[in-house]
Amino acid sequence: MINRYDRHIKLESFGESGQQLLRESKVLVIGVGGLGCAALPYLVSSGVGTIGLMDADRVDKTNLQRQILFSEEEIGLSKVNCAIDRLSKLNAEVNLIPYDFDLIPENAEEIISQYDVVLDCTDRFDARYLINDACVRQNKPWVFGALYKFEGQVSVFNYKTGPTYRCLFPFNPKQSMLLSCSDVGVFAPAVGVVGVTQASEAIKVLLNLDQTLSGLLWCIDLLKMNTHTIEHTKNQKAIDQIKVSSHLGVEPSDYVIDFNTEINYENYRWIDLRELHETPQISHKLVDALPLSSIEDKKVNWSQMGNVVLFCASGARARKLAEELQRSNVFFTHWGAEELYKELIKHGA
Amino acid sequence: MITYQIKCFGVLSEIIGEQITIESNSEWSVEQLIKYLEKDYQKLESIPVKVAQNDKLLDESAILISGTVSMFPPFSGG
DSSP states (O other): OOOTTHHHHTSTTTHHHHHHHHHTOEEEEEOOSHHHHHHHHHHHHTTOSEEEEEOOOBOOGGGTTTOTTOOGGGTTSBHHHHHHHHHHHHOTTSEEEEEOSOOOHHHHHHHHTTOSEEEEOOSOHHHHHHHHHHHHHHTOOEEEEEEEBTEEEEEEESSTTOOOHHHHSOOOTTSOOOOOHHHHOBOHHHHHHHHHHHHHHHHHHHTTOSOSSBTEEEEEETTTTEEEEEEOOOOHHHHHHHHHOSSSSSOGGGGBOOTTSOOOGGGSEEEEOSOTTOSSOOOOTTEEEOOGGGHHHHTOOGGGSOSEEEEESSSHHHHHHHHHHOOTTEEEEEEEHHHHHHHHHHTTO | OEEEEEEEOTTHHHHTOSEEEEEESSOOBHHHHHHHHHHHOGGGGGSOOEEEETTEEEOTTOBOOSEEEEEEOOOOBO
16 A cells, blocks of 8 residues: 655655654644644644644634635634644544643643644744743754744754754843734735745754754745845853743743833833823823723734833832733833823933 | 945835945944944834844854845744
8 A cells, every 4th residue: 555655755864764753753833823824734744643733812804814724614713623623634643632722931841841843833922932941941942933024034943952042032122022913914925935844844853854944044035035044153141041040931020111221212102001080191192091990891902002011100000911911012111100201201202 | 445235134124225235434343233223223223133244143243344234133923
């Protein structure tokens, strides 16, 4: 009988033993959005033995332009369940494990420890720092993929003592984190190219091949049809810091805006969390009132707000909300409303 | 005279332009180049920019030789 993996087995880098290695391998795909939908079919059809799919989201109409595992009938349903329905028809031999919740510092290491390779198919910086830190601590390689409009970046981190994401992009809270797809739009085929490249890198890592993107940042522009492969280096100090840190990912204290350092006030939206009856009332072009009691009803879409700084009377409510949200575009300040207003005026904002 | 052809990627191409040319009297470090650009493009202060020459990412202290310089921001979309 012809083996379904015959065309892989014929490749010198694979052979029977390589295909068997894939069958025994476990891959965790974090994020079943555009990148996940592109990477997953190739991981499944290639015969990776166990694949974990993690995403808390449900299918939305605007996902269908690029998230090709979902159909119009599935709007409103769990992404992870829909993807598993589709993928299990592609290859029934693969063990598909659902995680219909988000990766958080409390579950990251325990889940990642069960896999051989992790694919970062998320669309958030804070998720990437969390994946990076958990992978460093659990000594797991991970494949990074990210997009901006027609452009994509792919790299392999923490593979065979190679560099990590923090070596390439150290977290700096004073530098605004750039907009995600929901804010700027993204070219669907670019998502496909980047996601499929991530699957390719993951399979190469599982086969223990040396020619991976470890230590290299691969950049592609689907509009200009340019590619660049840029060498980057390891920062051992940054890696050692992850191993001894008391917190995984972006620390709660990273969300504080510090007025002792120079910041450009105009780069942020300043969100007043105080209730409407609290004084003094502030009227300023950069300040929006969003009373804490109204936030749940309004279903605020934080990812579409750009960079925001939360403030209240003492900073307590602002800190609590910023730490709960753990979003890389949401900061808080201990400054009260009155002090903040004076600062804004003083700096001519 | 040192000439740098700056090629920008991602959001940097919208802030600075896809390609610009800068001339200086001496070779600059990566840090000097970024500080120079920040004067004209204030938004750069809030973006973690990586600078590469000859397909290698460079530290802030590295000296840039005359020629093409690439500037990359991190991407977040997925």
